[in-house]
Amino acid sequence: xxxxxxxxxxxxxxxxxxxxxxxxxxxxxxxxxxxxxxxxxxxxxxxxxxxxxxxxxxxxxxxxxxxxxxxxxxxxxxxxxxxxxxxxxxxxxxxxxxxxxxxxxxxxxxxxxxxxxxxxxxxxxxxxxxxxxxxxxxxxxxxxxxxxxxxxxxxxxxxxxxxxxxxxxxxxxxxxxxxxxxxxxxxxxxxxxxxxxxxxxxxxxxxxxxxxxxxxxxxxxxxxxxxxxxxxxxxxxxxxxxx
Amino acid sequence: xxxxxxxxxxxxxxxxxxxxxxxxxxxxxxxxxxxxxxxxxxxxxxxxxxxxxxxxxxxxxxxxxxxxxxxxxxxxxxxxxxxxxxxxxxxxxxxxxxxxxxxxxxxxxxxxxxxxxxxxxxxxxxxxxxxxxxxxxxxxxxxxxxxxxxxxxxxxxxxxxxxxxxxxxxxxxxxxxxxxxxxxxxxxxxxxxxxxxxxxxxxxxxxxxxxxxxxxxxxxxxxxxxxxxxxxxxxxxxxxxx
Numbered sequence: 062x063x064x065x066x067x068x069x070x071x072x073x074x075x076x077x078x079x080x081x082x083x084x085x086x087x088x089x090x091x092x093x094x095x096x097x098x099x100x101x102x103x104x105x106x107x108x109x110x111x112x113x114x115x116x117x118x119x120x121x122x123x124x125x126x127x128x129x130x131x132x133x134x135x136x137x138x139x140x141x142x143x144x145x146x147x148x149x150x151x152x153x154x155x156x157x158x159x160x161x162x163x164x165x166x167x168x169x170x171x172x173x174x175x176x177x178x179x180x181x182x183x184x185x186x187x188x189x190x191x192x193x194x195x196x197x198x199x200x201x202x203x204x205x206x207x208x209x210x211x212x213x214x215x216x217x218x219x220x221x222x223x224x225x226x227x228x229x230x231x232x233x234x235x236x237x238x239x240x241x242x243x244x245x246x247x248x249x250x251x252x253x254x255x256x257x258x259x260x261x262x263x264x265x266x267x268x269x270x271x272x273x274x275x276x277x278x279x280x281x282x283x284x285x286x287x288x289x290x291x292x293x294x295x296x297x298x299x300x301x302x303x304x
Numbered sequence: 305x306x307x308x309x310x311x312x313x314x315x316x317x318x319x320x321x322x323x324x325x326x327x328x329x330x331x332x333x334x335x336x337x338x339x340x341x342x343x344x345x346x347x348x349x350x351x352x353x354x355x356x357x358x359x360x361x362x363x364x365x366x367x368x369x370x371x372x373x374x375x376x377x378x379x380x381x382x383x384x385x386x387x388x389x390x391x392x393x394x395x396x397x398x399x400x401x402x403x404x405x406x407x408x409x410x411x412x413x414x415x416x417x418x419x420x421x422x423x424x425x426x427x428x429x430x431x432x433x434x435x436x437x438x439x440x441x442x443x444x445x446x447x448x449x450x451x452x453x454x455x456x457x458x459x460x461x462x463x464x465x466x467x468x469x470x471x472x473x474x475x476x477x478x479x480x481x482x483x484x485x486x487x488x489x490x491x492x493x494x495x496x497x498x499x500x501x502x503x504x505x506x507x508x509x510x511x512x513x514x515x516x517x518x519x520x521x522x523x524x525x526x527x528x529x530x531x532x533x534x535x536x537x538x539x540x541x542x543x544x545x546x
Contacts, residue, residue, distance in 0.1 A: 197354050198391035198450075202405035202457060203381025212404060216395050293394045295439020 103180025
């Protein structure tokens with residue numbers, strides 16, 4: 062430690078500062094694209110886990126059990142290294158060689174499909190927390206089951222699960238660091254790369270830590286505001302009541 | 305208009321409805337009463353297909369409820385239902401609660417639907433609460449909005465499942481008044497309730513259930529003055545004692 066050459070200036074030195082910024086950009090892209098997939102697929106899973114049809118419920122449960130119980134890193138490797146070998150030759154080669162930004166899309170797919178199972182479970186819990194009478198009320202007014210989900214169950218489920226969904230978003234954001242294992246030049250990967258060139262590992266990883274923590278904090282705070290807007294009227298001291 | 309013929313229903317091995325037969329004519333108000341667990345709620349939930357039944361048949365305006373070919377959503381759109389615990393949608397205002405089904409099921413224009421919702425709220429004395437959320441309404445107010453919501457579909461009949469059981473005594477009257485006005489307008493109604501005062505004033509007929517069976521099905525006067533079955537006699541003597 063006594064021979065460590067401190068140099069905080071490295072963080073603002075060219076070209077490293079741009080490497081860090083471009084790493085951050087890729088981190089955000091992977092996290093956001095993965096989140097879009099996770100939310101869409103997770104909503105379908107959350108619904109599928111609660112519908113009356115047994116076969117649909119079982120399929121959704123199988124999805125959740127697989128994605129929840131296999132390590133995320135293994136899932137990433139399966140998508141990246143194993144899937145192309147299992148596909149017909151043409152498709153496999155296209156994935157390995159011709160698809161632009163293959164690492165990026167693989168990272169989005171792995172993180173998205175994994176996080177979807179967690180979003181799905183969260184939404185399932187949200188839907189199950191709603192009284193069955195709500196479904197009866199919807200159905201008795203002539204709505205179809207799909208309309209009951211679309212207009213009543215899901216809108217309420219999203220609102221009551223905002224805090225849990227926020228922590229899932231923060232998870233996918235942090236888990237995006239695993240994308241470095243298949244060659245995505247995201248924040249962690251760039252940090253390591255610069256540290257190897259400059260030997261200033263302490264400064265660089267401190268910088269990465271602060272960036273990750275700061276963004277998570279900002280997201281948490283922003284979602285807290287969003288939550289109070291979306292909160293169901295009358296639930297836990299939401300808006301000033303005038304009744 | 306509503307014909308219930310030899311309906312039986314089981315939950316697993318437990319029989320909850322046994323050979324229930326009754327009919328409700330157009331414009332008739334039928335009160336269904338009986339001890340809890342006697343199958344009253346289950347029976348009226350069979351009428352709009354919210355609960356399936358294994359034997360017998362129910363027809364509403366000539367449409368068979370149990371028939372697999374029947375489009376249940378279409379049938380339900382024509383039968384209004386009011387629940388014990390109101391079941392207003394918590395994320396929607398009173399008006400939005402009322403306009404949801406007319407817009408999404410009947411394809412009504414939004415402006416027209418809102419105007420009609422306001423007229424219905426007026427009818428149940430809730431016009432000034434049109435933009436309130438359910439959480440900011442009392443139980444009786446919520447139930448009146450729920451009645452307006454059911455009426456918005458212009459139903460041919462209304463089902464009430466213990467509409468006042470979750471209300472405190474002071475607000476029961478406001479809901480019963482709204483129901484009474486509805487009955488006087490000639491609405492066909494099946495009402496599951498313990499409110500014998502309402503039954504004696506508004507009902508044309510009273511159906512008494514016990515253990516999943518209809519043990520008494522009589523015109524109002526006959527039911528209150530000369531109940532046939534000992535079970536109904538015991539029930540009435542207990543409920544009317546105070």
